Amino acid sequence: MATRLEIKPLDATFGAVVTGIKLAEIDEATWRELHATWLKYALLVFPGQFLKRDQQIAFAKHFGPLEFEMAAISNVKSDGTLRIEKDNDDVMKILKGNMGWHADSTYMPVQAKGAVFSAEEVPTVGGQTGWADMRAAYDALDDARRARVETLQAYHSLHYSQSKLGHETRKSDGEYSGYGLHNGPIPLRPLVKTHPETGRKSLLIGRHAHDIPGMDREESQSFLEELVDFACRPPRIYHHDWAAGDAVVWDNRCLLHQATPWDMTQRRIMWHSRIAGDPASESALAA
Numbered sequence: 001m002a003t004r005l006e007i008k009p010l011d012a013t014f015g016a017v018v019t020g021i022k023l024a025e026i027d028e029a030t031w032r033e034l035h036a037t038w039l040k041y042a043l044l045v046f047p048g049q050f051l052k053r054d055q056q057i058a059f060a061k062h063f064g065p066l067e068f069e070m071a072a073i074s075n076v077k078s079d080g081t082l083r084i085e086k087d088n089d090d091v092m093k094i095l096k097g098n099m100g101w102h103a104d105s106t107y108m109p110v111q112a113k114g115a116v117f118s119a120e121e122v123p124t125v126g127g128q129t130g131w132a133d134m135r136a137a138y139d140a141l142d143d144a145r146r147a148r149v150e151t152l153q154a155y156h157s158l159h160y161s162q163s164k165l166g167h168e169t170r171k172s173d174g175e176y177s178g179y180g181l182h183n184g185p186i187p188l189r190p191l192v193k194t195h196p197e198t199g200r201k202s203l204l205i206g207r208h209a210h211d212i213p214g215m216d217r218e219e220s221q222s223f224l225e226e227l228v229d230f231a232c233r234p235p236r237i238y239h240h241d242w243a244a245g246d247a248v249v250w251d252n253r254c255l256l257h258q259a260t261p262w263d264m265t266q267r268r269i270m271w272h273s274r275i276a277g278d279p280a281s282e283s284a285l286a287a
Contacts, residue, residue, distance in 0.1 A: 005033055007041075009041070017046075042133065043251070046247045060275055064113060068274050083264070107156045107208050116249045116273040123266035129248075134193075154210060155186045155189075156186070158208060191203060
């Protein structure tokens with residue numbers, strides 16, 4: 001028998017807090033109910049899970065193959081010491097870059113399906129993670145803008161988004177793994193994406209998107225920035241105040257997300273497991 005999920009929708013166009021469940025112990029019936037809930041709400045928040053490494057990876061694999069099993073998103077080095085913000089090393093530059101609205105792996109040949117994210121240590125102030133509903137953003141466009149974006153594409157590049165922060169990604173100091181900083185062809189993706197499981201349309205924009213074919217660079221940048229500004233505002237956004245032990249899973253095919261600043265003299269250790277996209281639906285138009 002499935003566990004009785006307790007689902008409390010967020011005060012937004014998407015998302016829900018789910019309780020009454022231990023993610024490390026779900027059975028098949030509970031998984032089916034949970035998956036349907038995920039497709040409906042796109043973001044599920046699970047307080048107080050305290051997932052161990054193998055438990056988080058196992059839960060993420062319910063959603064499909066993983067792009068990578070687990071990576072730390074943290075200002076704490078592997079030796080336990082803090083990164084110094086003013087040193088602005090490669091990892092710090094990536095942490096700062098992630099504060100722009102984005103979807104994961106749009107700069108790769110196959111966009112990610114989703115992600116499981118959990119909190120091990122959190123600062124006392126700041127460090128929220130935000131999500132934005134690109135389904136509701138598409139629905140909110142006026143008819144003229146909706147008709148226009150339906151015809152457009154944009155290139156997606158991590159080199160591009162990081163270079164806007166002065167991050168010379170081809171001159172790495174070696175501390176960042178370089179994931180996504182490939183030298184292959186730059187993926188081209190439509191600005192409007194149809195979800196392969198729900199059929200709903202959403203905007204595919206964010207900090208990695210640039211150079212819309214048919215526009216000059218300045219016009220393209222202005223157009224994309226205006227779309228993000230329009231899309232990422234209430235009631236289409238939610239920022240989560242983390243507590244240690246919290247876990248979330250989100251649908252990267254219809255949400256953007258962002259990190260937010262915190263006092264980097266305080267430790268923040270988060271764990272990210274990325275769910276691989278299906279090449280049939282998540283491949284770029286060109287890559």
